[in-house]
Amino acid sequence: MKGAPSPSESVKSAAAIKGTVCGPAGPRYGRPSDRFGPPMALFSEPLAFLKHDLEHLESFTPDHMTLNSAFELVATATDFFDDESKREAALKPILRGLFAGQNEWQKPTTDGAAKPDGVWLEGSFAYLIVELRNEPGLEGDPFLQGLAVYSKIVTQPEYTPYLGQSNVPAILLAIAGDCLVVSTAVFTDAMYADKLLLTWLHLGPYASDNVLHVARVFMAINKSMERLRELYKSLQRVPRSSPRAKALWPNPAVDPSGSIELPKLEFFCKVNRADGAELPVIDEENGRHAMYLARMQTGTSTQVVFVKFAVKYREDAHRLLADQVPPLAPALHFCARIVGGVYMVVMEYIPKSKGQSIDPHSSPDSSPVPEVVHRDVSKGLALLHGQNLVFGDLRETNLLYLLEGEGRVLFVDFDGVGQDGVDRYSACLNPGAGLGVHRWQVMEKVHDRQNLGRLMERLSRRMSWNTL
Known part of the structure; x- marks a missing residue:
């Protein structure tokens, strides 16, 4: 400069x-x-x-x-x-x-x-x-x-x-x-x-x-x-007049000695961490994360997908909930560790017009039905707990409320899932997240149940406030 x-x-x-x-x-x-x-x-x-x-x-x-x-x-x-x-x-x-x-x-x-x-x-x-x-x-x-x-x-x-x-x-x-x-x-x-x-x-x-x-x-x-x-x-x-490649976007690599084949993706934007919406300009906050939208080609068809890169990810937990009828998580198209020591996760993209976080800060106009939230979150936790898994980060930001029909709730983040009594919470866990646990604490199913109670209390207060 x-x-x-x-x-x-x-x-x-x-x-x-x-x-x-x-x-x-x-x-x-x-x-x-x-x-x-x-x-x-x-x-x-x-x-x-x-x-x-x-x-x-x-x-x-x-x-x-x-x-x-x-x-x-x-x-x-x-x-x-x-x-x-x-x-x-x-x-x-x-x-x-x-x-x-x-x-x-x-x-x-x-x-x-x-x-x-x-x-x-x-x-x-x-x-x-x-x-x-x-x-x-x-x-x-x-x-x-x-x-x-x-x-x-x-x-x-x-x-x-x-x-x-x-x-x-x-x-x-x-x-x-x-x-x-x-x-x-x-x-x-x-x-x-x-x-x-x-x-x-x-x-x-x-x-x-x-x-x-x-x-x-x-x-x-x-x-x-x-x-x-x-x-x-x-x-x-390459001639300088040729179409310009998108240098902003990832170019993930897989170990050539392995058998993994990456899906055909054309990245086109980052998403806003707060609400998952398309981000036309990458600001300081959203420059930190690795969450993108891409066009995925499957045969002759193309669909927009959500792609994230994470240091850890529980594919089994995501697929368990995504495979339910009706689903309790977005469809998972691909999940594998790539060169560089991170997981590449490709899942169904749900735009804001069809589903919104139940976090009031990112979706202030949404009004999730408490009974629907309790029904679907309880079912999701029961399935995870049946496999001795703890969701570990049960908060509004990790739950998506579908706006169509009578409403449904999806779990949308499986980075923090761990095995009951074995795995631990992050050493960098945010004490202000309100999860009732401390850094590096052993994960237990009871923490999920307690956090579901806290979630419903917050949702109840929010609904009461909105009716005033």
């Missing part, structure tokens, strides 16, 4: 860091706590597989050349240098040997807004950005500086024609003394980043294990870099 501080200046003081992160164009990476977004693995197949590979490093077997370079890197990083230029001079040839591809060091961007320590390029596209620090804690955070460099790079004029066609994924490598951080970044409606791995570059008694670990890390990065090079080669072959 014009007038914004340089990446090196943006990380040299607490005020500069806050201004860099909290500004309108600042990165969403979990700091402060309300600035985050969906996992990067949803938006880029190369970054998805990097996350997967870093979590399965045992699958890599380094050759002797990679091990030699990894050993040299660790030994060099643990040394002391008088200044960063000397550390860079020592590490640069090692990193060049570890990573294939065209690279440049200390070369300013076209407009001079940034000068990365090291950058790997495919044509004009940067896909690996390296930032070095002499010691952790001195002269700013190299991870954050790498993010600032990335933001400067993607606003260069040569990127402009491609921003609608790609979310310009990149890997960020930060080394401060003997600390190594591997991160990823994409640009959709804003800049998002994930820290994937932090490791210490040590020798000592566990030198063999440490060097082997580092060698595997660099093998995983190289594998992802190859995928990124192919991505950017193909992007530059």
Whole structure:
């Protein structure tokens, strides 16, 4: 951004860091706590597989050349240098040997807004950005500086024609003394980043294990870099006048060694977390979640579906209720874990014209019939409890009231379902949610029954108030 501080200046003081992160164009990476977004693995197949590979490093077997370079890197990083230029001079040839591809060091961007320590390029596209620090804690955070460099790079004029066609994924490598951080970044409606791995570059008694670990890390990065090079080669072959791809939307990937086939989806918008309605503009609050609308093709027909990505999801509980006659949950079309460690859940979409949350804050005009709510919620809980499952988050926001006919209620969120007496509530459970339980408490069926009582009390007070 014009007038914004340089990446090196943006990380040299607490005020500069806050201004860099909290500004309108600042990165969403979990700091402060309300600035985050969906996992990067949803938006880029190369970054998805990097996350997967870093979590399965045992699958890599380094050759002797990679091990030699990894050993040299660790030994060099643990040394002391008088200044960063000397550390860079020592590490640069090692990193060049570890990573294939065209690279440049200390070369300013076209407009001079940034000068990365090291950058790997495919044509004009940067896909690996390296930032070095002499010691952790001195002269700013190299991870954050790498993010600032990335933001400067993607606003260069040569990127402009491609921003609608790609979310310009990149890997960020930060080394401060003997600390190594591997991160990823994409640009959709804003800049998002994930820290994937932090490791210490040590020798000592566990030198063999440490060097082997580092060698595997660099093998995983190289594998992802190859995928990124192919991505950017193909992007530059596409005529700039061709239809623009929707870089805002997910591009989920499945493990090619598995047998899962993803449904054919065309994402077209996010939904409002509060009421499930289409969201024409992605605001700060709704930029955090991973809930979308998409057109799903089945044979010759197409239907609009609701798609969410969740760290955990109880498919069995959802299908149990969805398979009832009449259903007690939206139809579930697909549910499977995808690369990146999240579940992709595709279900029936019910627009506001046909069904609304019974939460008065999101649907102030809806008037659910208490008897219908009690009937259907009691039936749903009885089915779940019969399988020793606890719904765990029985609130208005997780119940949908169908407006057609005499009215029905659907359960719409199965992220929090757990096994009675075994699973626990989230360690980040909101105490203000009114569930009558505390963080990490063991889940019990009685909690659902108690929360049904609380729900009916609130609904009764609401109906009494509306009749005044």
